[in-house]
Amino acid sequence: MPVHAQADVEEGAKLFRRCFSCHMLGVNAFNRTGPHLNDLFGRAAGSVEGFQYSDDMNRAAAGGLIWDVDNLDAFIENPKNLISRTKMRFNGIANPKDRANLMAYLRQFSDNPSNIPEADPTLQARDPDIDPDILAIKGDPEYGAYLSGECVTCHQTGGGDDGIPSIVGWTQLDFVTALQAYKSEHRNHPLMQLMAKRLSNEEIAALAAYFETVER
């Protein structure tokens, strides 16, 4: 269904107060702590000139991430779910209705919103939420230490992150969120999907428990 039929732009404007200390909108907008959000819909991630994005955002951009309704919705819900080390310090908006309202407001500042295909609806059913039961699993760090052998062929335990991100010292929540997002193909790196898909939820928890203890 079309976004304007569902969403409340005024409510969205109120929600944007949580964003505007970092992000500007409108004719005089410029980049502040975050990039300006004019013409956001349909924009390639990491593409605002003059803004220094995080390495992870640049990596996602190189992978072809476009800010369509679906990706924006996922990002606003939990930024780290989509871009693990984004610079955006924002815990996300859990309520889908709130996100729809916020996007409806943001869309006022993008060119000709009617060009956005209705087949790309805001309120579609999707599953970015991680089951609290999964988040509650207590990982076995000893098992995680063994499993980590597969990770450290590429991810350096010393913390180096040229070309491949460092994964040591992450919080368990970030770690589980990232791997579950690959497992569900929410994130699109084929190698990481391959690795994550054959990890059980217990194994992901074990890895998270182990890597949290590794110091850079």
Add this chain to the structure above:
Amino acid sequence: MKLDRRGFIGAGVATAATLSAPMVIGAGHGKPRVVVIGGGAGGATAARYIAKDSAGAIDVTLIEPTRTYYTCFFSNLYIGGFRDFASIGHSYGTLAAEYGINVIHDWAIGVDRDAKSVTLAGGSKVLYDSLVISPGIDFIEGSVPGWDITSQNAMPHAYKAGSQTQLLKAQVEAMPAGGTFAMVAPPNPYRCPPGPYERVSMVAHLMKKINPTGKILILDPKAKFSKQGLFEEGWGKHYGGMIDRIDPDFGGANIEVRPDTMEVVIDGEVEKVDVCNVIPAQKAGRIVEIAGVIDGNWAPVHAADMRSKLDDNIYVLGDSSAQGDMPKSGFSANSQAKVCAMAVRGSLTGSAIFPARFSNTCWSLIDTNDGIKVGASYEATDAKIAKTSGFVSQTGEDDALRQQTYEESVGWYAGISADIFG
């Protein structure tokens, strides 16, 4: 009773506690001893993980003749000018100093499986409780008529990295303008399936700069090769017209070389070339044969722990092993080594043994910032290491993704080097 993983680990520890003490005493020495032959991606990883995870409970000796180990992976990038030679060289200082591994720079020339000892070229013997053999590949004599190991200066293989790699690069740089570089590609199975074709890409990259009218001729006994569509797309895009491949239909499997006159004979037709890179057919490193744990050209191993099917005290890793579906690669050897290290520790000290898991990814560089990759995950079955799923780069990918893939490979090199050599 349902046996969960926790119970399984606990059971493993208890069993070992009752068994390991008499075993060690019976052997007549204090600590269990592991000897590793070969300091490459398989052997050095196994030595490091056994030493690291046993925290002094196992005596680890690593036998490797060279003091500086040059990795085969990324040696093509040296030929292309993307890496300097020193950057693919690694010493064993960290393994000795930080992990307490006894590193012996010598050749292993004999294995006495009854006495459980390894004889070194220097004359001494090293005793083991478990022996890990990871010597890489050797060449099958006579597989390329006209070529033997004494021809390797005239026609380098450069398929064990080091001075051979430098020689091959120097020869490409010294080619006359418009000259011909020939490669005799190996038949399956061989080390690093995309390796010969990445090499061709890197030679083409170098020649495009210094000898743009030069030609590259691949003489290939195989009808198909790894990542073929991706390489051929890249060759067309970057090196249009420079590279010709002669497959078996056109005589690629009927090759003779004449190192004295720098000629190759393709299905009876004599062709003069300026550089000839001969990559012969391959078999397990010679020490595997000497140890008698070979069947045909390779060493059969159990998929769960890389233990030899012919000797319970010996494990064979990497290129030399016949394990199933994994390609012969540094990544595979490193992956197998970690499974093996866990199994060796478990059998000697009773530490936890978790189910084996294997993976492999091979990155290749076609031209500047044009990287591709293929990878898969594997599991141990009763019969073999079996592929479970995989992925491969696609033709027509955009430049940003290819650049990301290349940058990822650089990160991987740093990661795996640290994982192997500490």
